[in-house]
Structure formats: C-alpha cells, structure tokens
Amino acid sequence: MKLNLKIWRQGGKYKGEFVTYPNLDVNPDMSFLEMLDVLNEQLVSQREEPVAFEHDCREGICGTCSLVIDGQAHGPMKGTTTCQVHMRHYHEGETIVIEPFRAQSFPVIKDLVVDRSAFDRIIQSGGYVSVNTGQAQDANSIPIEKEQASKSFDAAACIGCGACVAACPNSSAMLFTSAKVSHLALLPQGHVERQKRVLAMVAQMDKEGFGKCSNVTACEAECPKEISVENIARMNREYLGAVFVSDKKMG
Amino acid sequence: MSWFSKFLSSSIGQKVIMSLTGIFLMLFLIVHLLGNLQLLKDDGGEAFNTYAFFMTHNPLIKTISYSLYAFILWHAIQGIRLWQANKAARGNVRYAVAHTRPNERNARNMAWFGIIIFIFLILHLWQFWLQMKMGVLPPVEVEAYDHPVQNLYLPVAAAFQNLGYVIFYVVCMVVVGLHLWHGFWSSFQTLGINHPRYTPLIKGIGVVYAVAVPLGFAIIPVWMYLMG
Numbered sequence: 001m002k003l004n005l006k007i008w009r010q011g012g013k014y015k016g017e018f019v020t021y022p023n024l025d026v027n028p029d030m031s032f033l034e035m036l037d038v039l040n041e042q043l044v045s046q047r048e049e050p051v052a053f054e055h056d057c058r059e060g061i062c063g064t065c066s067l068v069i070d071g072q073a074h075g076p077m078k079g080t081t082t083c084q085v086h087m088r089h090y091h092e093g094e095t096i097v098i099e100p101f102r103a104q105s106f107p108v109i110k111d112l113v114v115d116r117s118a119f120d121r122i123i124q125s126g127g128y129v130s131v132n133t134g135q136a137q138d139a140n141s142i143p144i145e146k147e148q149a150s151k152s153f154d155a156a157a158c159i160g161c162g163a164c165v166a167a168c169p170n171s172s173a174m175l176f177t178s179a180k181v182s183h184l185a186l187l188p189q190g191h192v193e194r195q196k197r198v199l200a201m202v203a204q205m206d207k208e209g210f211g212k213c214s215n216v217t218a219c220e221a222e223c224p225k226e227i228s229v230e231n232i233a234r235m236n237r238e239y240l241g242a243v244f245v246s247d248k249k250m251g
Numbered sequence: 252m253s254w255f256s257k258f259l260s261s262s263i264g265q266k267v268i269m270s271l272t273g274i275f276l277m278l279f280l281i282v283h284l285l286g287n288l289q290l291l292k293d294d295g296g297e298a299f300n301t302y303a304f305f306m307t308h309n310p311l312i313k314t315i316s317y318s319l320y321a322f323i324l325w326h327a328i329q330g331i332r333l334w335q336a337n338k339a340a341r342g343n344v345r346y347a348v349a350h351t352r353p354n355e356r357n358a359r360n361m362a363w364f365g366i367i368i369f370i371f372l373i374l375h376l377w378q379f380w381l382q383m384k385m386g387v388l389p390p391v392e393v394e395a396y397d398h399p400v401q402n403l404y405l406p407v408a409a410a411f412q413n414l415g416y417v418i419f420y421v422v423c424m425v426v427v428g429l430h431l432w433h434g435f436w437s438s439f440q441t442l443g444i445n446h447p448r449y450t451p452l453i454k455g456i457g458v459v460y461a462v463a464v465p466l467g468f469a470i471i472p473v474w475m476y477l478m479g
Contacts (some may be wrong), residue, residue: 006347018347071350098349104342169359170337174262202261211340212262212333215437216358218351230445239263239441243254250257 001026003087004095005039011110012049018097028088032075033065035087042167052111059092060084060224063159066166067112068099073163073222081161081224101166104208105173116162118208119176123160126197127180127202129189142188152186155179157225164219170211175219177205178235181228185238195242199250202239263441265333270438272326277435277460279319284467296404301393304400307383327369334362335345357433364430371423382406411475428465435460451463 002023010016024042028033033055041053056064060225065082069075075085092097098112106114158179181198184190190197213232221227242248256263270404286306289298306312357386382388384404389397410416426445439445 003466008347016344022297068346068348071346071348092478097426099346099348102342102346104340169341171340171342172262172337202263206262210262210343212266213336214266214333214337214358214361215433215440216355218355221352221355229440233440233443233445235443236263236266236441240443243258243264250254 001028001086001092003035003090006095006097007051007112008099009051009111010100010108011052014111016108020095026087026090026133028086030084030087031058032067032069032085032087033083050135052109052113054113055083058083061159063161066101066114066116066161066163068101068166070097073101073166074161074224077220078221079224079226081159084224092209093143100102103162103165103171104211105171106162106165113164115132116160116209119160119162119173121208122173122177122201125240126193126200127182127184128205130193131189131194148186152183154233155182155227157184158183158227159225161224163222163224165210167218167222168211168213169216169218170214172213172219173205173208173210174213174232174235175229177201178231181235182231182236185234194238195246195248198238199242199248200236202235203250265329266441268329269326269333270441271334272322272329275319275322275440276326277431278440280464284464287468287471290379290404290407290471291423295389296402296408299404299407300391300400300402301395303383303403304393323372324438327365330362330365354428356427358437361430361433364394364426365424367426368430371426378410379403379406408475411472412479415466420472424465424469428461428469431461432458 003026005021005024006018008016008212021039022041024035028039030038033053036051036105043050054064054066056062058065060081060083063081065074067074067082069082069085074080074082076089077085100106100108100112101114101116103114104119106116108114134207145238156179158176160176161178164175165171168175168210181201184197185194215232217229220227243250252260259268286299286302287473288304290296292298306316357364383401388401388403388405391402391404392399411420434452439450439453444450
C-alpha cells in the first residue's frame with residue numbers, strides 16, 4: 001500500500017520543519033520502524049540525508065524508540081511501543097504525521113531523536129538500592145507477599161521511554177519518577193532508603209525543568225507499559241511523609 | 252532555604268497548595284450555597300438579610316472569611332504560576348497534531364476556567380460584597396435582631412431581574428462546574444489519596460458535587476427572574 005509521511009526534520013540543512021515523503025510503498029506486515037528503514041534506504045540511494053530516529057531492541061521492552069505519531073506518543077495502539085505498531089493498522093493513501101517527543105527537558109538532537117538523559121540523572125539521584133556486595137543471598141531469604149511483589153512489578157514495567165512526558169500537556173515527568181519511586185519503595189530492599197530516595201528524585205526532577213502534574217492522565221493513556229497514575233499518588237504520599245515525618249535532608 | 256520553603260517551591264508542594272486551598276474553597280462553596288438558598292424563600296429577603304448580617308458580624312466567621320480571601324488569592328496566583336511554568340516546560344514548539352481524549356478536556360483547561368471564575372468573582376464582589384462592606388445599603392428590620400440590618404436582598408433581587416446578568420451568571424456556573432469536575436478528584440489525587448477502595452467513591456462524589464453545587468447556585472437567579 002502507498003502511504004504519505006510527514007516527518008519533522010531538524011539539523012543539517014533542515015532548520016526544524018515538516019518534510020513530506022509521498023507515496024511510500026509499504027508492506028502491511030512491516031513494523032512502523034521497518035517502514036522508516038525503507039524510507040531511509042530510499043533517501044540514501046537518492047543521496048539524501050536519512051531520517052534520524054532511535055531504536056534498539058524492536059521487541060517493545062527497551063524503551064529506546066520514541067516518536068509522536070499523529071499526536072500520540074508511540075502511535076495509536078494502546079499499551080504498545082512504536083516498534084510494535086504494525087502497518088496493517090493503516091489504510092491506503094493515509095498521511096501519517098511523525099514528530100519527536102516535545103519537552104523543554106528533552107531537547108531535539110536531530111530529526112526525531114531527543115536527548116532523554118534527564119531521566120538518567122533522575123535515576124542517578126536515587127533510583128537504586130544500597131546493598132553490601134558479596135555472595136548472593138538465597139532468593140527466598142526476604143519474604144515478599146505476592147500482591148506486593150506484583151504491585152512493585154507493575155511499576156517496574158516502566159521502560160523509561162519518556163512517552164509520559166511527551167503526552168503530558170505540562171511535560172511533567174511524574175509518571176516516570178513515581179514508577180521508579182514506587183517500584184523500589186514497595187519492596188523490602190528499597191524500603192529502607194525510600195524517604196531519602198523520594199526527596200532526591202523529586203528534587204532532581206524539578207531541577208531538570210519538567211512541568212508539574214495536573215492530573216490530566218494523558219501519561220497513563222499513552223504509556224506503552226500502561227503504568228497507572230496511582231503511582232503518582234503513591235509518590236506524593238511518600239514525598240509528604242519524607243518531608244513532614246522523616247528527618248532526612250531535603251534535596 | 253528552609254525545609255518548608257523548599258517543600259512549597261517543589262513541584263509536589265506547589266500542587267499541594269492548589270489542592271488544600273481548593274478543598275477549602277470547595278467547603279466554602281457549600282456554605283455559600285446554603286446561604287444563597289435563603290433567597291428562594293418567599294419572604295421579601297427576611298431570611299437572606301438575617302443570614303447576611305450574621306455572616307458579616309460573627310467573629311469566628313469573620314476570621315474564616317479573611318482566610319478565605321487569602322486562599323482565593325493564593326489559589327489564583329499559584330495556579331497562574333503553575334500554568335506559566337508548565338507552558339515553559341512544554342517548550343516553544345507545539346505538536347502539529349493535537350490528540351486529546353474527551354476525559355482530559357476539563358483538566359487541560361483548568362487555567363482558562365480559573366481565569367473566567369476569577370473575573371466573575373471580581374464582578375461578584377464589587378456588585379454585592381463591596382456594597383455590604385461600605386455600608387451603603389438601606390437598612391431593613393428583621394425579626395431575628397432588635398436593630399435594623401443592611402438590605403442586601405435589594406441589589407441581589409435587582410441584578411437577578413436583568414436577563415443578561417442571569418445568563419452571564421448561569422454560564423459562569425457552568426464554568427465553575429467544569430473546574431470542579433476535575434478539581435475535586437484532582438485535589439485528592441495530589442494529596443496521595445488514591446486507593447482502589449475509595450477512589451471510585453471520591454470520583455463519584457466529585458461528579459455529584461460538580462453538578463449539584465453550580466446547579467444550586469444557577470437555579471436561584473433563574474427562579475428569581477421567572478418569579479419576577
């Protein structure tokens with residue numbers, strides 16, 4: 001089938017503008033990224049600069065692919081990363097608008113590639129547990145209730161792709177940060193440092209210039225891992241507890 | 252910076268300010284509505300004027316009303332600041348294709364609703380509250396007091412005979428309803444109150460509140476206009 005692509009190009013000869021690539025021959029079995037591969041092969045053969053976009057595992061688990069497709073982060077499918085969107089969901093002659101994630105804290109590097117290192121710095125500020133190294137202990141030495149483990153895992157499913165920031169009208173990173181805070185705070189290993197962690201991670205999130213959550217819940221709707229905004233409430237509880245009850249220093 | 256100002260300037264702290272001042276304002280609206288419903292009594296404003304005198308002379312209520320003025324301003328200023336900060340966080344380049352799910356519309360327009368409500372509030376205070384405060388309203392005898400009280404019923408009844416003003420009032424109440432529709436649930440979520448057991452209840456009460464309270468306010472001018 002033939003599709004028209006309208007893609008944001010930025011860098012090199014492009015100053016930040018949409019370029020239309022009409023009548024691209026697309027196989028419905030292709031994934032979205034394979035379609036972009038086909039476009040890039042054509043562009044290279046025409047001695048044109050290929051479209052820069054990020055990808056890695058192409059299995060929907062790494063969080064590297066991004067893209068805002070027709071106004072939605074990771075495209076129109078619920079709970080799906082861009083790499084798992086297949087072209088069979090599109091129709092002959094359709095025009096697809098492809099934009100990079102937009103946020104002041106995610107500056108565009110080139111075309112559709114944005115710098116998401118702000119997330120790395122939020123993780124560095126507190127998204128870890130401190131344990132003594134040595135022999136690995138027995139897996140069942142710390143009993144964890146099944147429901148608790150599942151809840152933690154639901155939060156841990158966050159792949160840190162940044163779709164929440166892209167979807168949020170405020171470019172808030174609260175769904176991401178709260179998923180990381182929740183994932184660790186819900187387990188005994190992470191429970192010990194939870195107050196210090198939430199203070200540090202929220203302070204870093206604010207320092208990176210992300211917006212403030214106004215409970216629009218667009219993040220939850222567009223998250224490829226369907227992380228719930230319940231985590232944001234949990235982070236707020238953790239934060240209020242850390243500020244008003246703990247003696248931990250504010251970041 | 253002290254720990255407390257660090258908290259108030261953090262993203263969560265700023266949202267908590269919106270939430271707590273918002274909850275206070277929502278409680279106030281119920282009290283305000285109960286008072287306004289006195290207008291529906293067919294007693295020439297007797298009950299309403301008694302209520303108005305009580306509200307402006309009881310020391311406890313006077314103290315609460317000063318906090319109310321402060322909280323309205325705090326809610327408005329903090330809201331504008333958040334709006335600006337959030338627009339800046341989004342950056343200068345907007346998405347070419349906007350995708351908004353219907354359930355997000357109120358949340359995305361909170362600032363606009365807030366601005367309309369603030370303009371309404373200024374007009375509202377100037378029209379009724381300021382006249383009462385300046386003591387320019389004619390005195391009237393009521394049964395509950397052994398002295399005459401200000402007749403606040405007069406300007407209210409006059410305003411509600413103006414069709415244009417009645418329409419404006421009702422439209423503003425619709426905006427208040429939309430603001431509350433998101434604000435009620437949102438203020439609990441910000442405080443971390445989200446739990447499978449009671450979140451459906453909070454959302455349910457929020458919808459009932461957001462419909463019933465503005466509807467209650469809007470019925471009064473419509474009723475008084477029709478009853479002439």
